[in-house]
Amino acid sequence: MTLSRHLADLIYEFSTVQPSQTRLCLQLAQRVYVSTGSHAEAMICMVRLGDVETALEYADQQRCDAVQLVQVHIRRVFTYYFRSAVFRTVLGGLSS
Numbered sequence: 001m002t003l004s005r006h007l008a009d010l011i012y013e014f015s016t017v018q019p020s021q022t023r024l025c026l027q028l029a030q031r032v033y034v035s036t037g038s039h040a041e042a043m044i045c046m047v048r049l050g051d052v053e054t055a056l057e058y059a060d061q062q063r064c065d066a067v068q069l070v071q072v073h074i075r076r077v078f079t080y081y082f083r084s085a086v087f088r089t090v091l092g093g094l095s096s
Contacts, residue, residue, distance in 0.1 A: 008032035008041065012076075015048075023049065039064045040072040 001007075008029045015025030030045035039062045046055035059069070 003032050003035050005033070005036050005038045005041070008036065008038065012041070012045065040069045043069055044072055044076060 033042035
């Protein structure tokens with residue numbers, strides 16, 4: 001299996017739909033993001049895992065751009081809420 005950002009994205013997304021596996025998925029996604037050089041995404045995982053200090057140290061080591069981090073976070077939040085709204089709409093239509 002080849003590690004890629006796409007694989008990490010899939011693992012990350014699974015963490016949002018399978019709450020019992022969130023921590024494990026975030027840890028795995030973080031490792032894949034780090035190995036593929038997706039630093040902002042790796043930091044998002046660290047923060048979601050509660051490792052804010054580690055994320056800040058990592059940002060300093062990797063010289064991560066704060067704008068890039070904010071863009072990634074906004075994209076993740078937008079994707080999560082969009083998918084949640086679509087999911088609720090589909091469920092609402094099925095229960096009618």
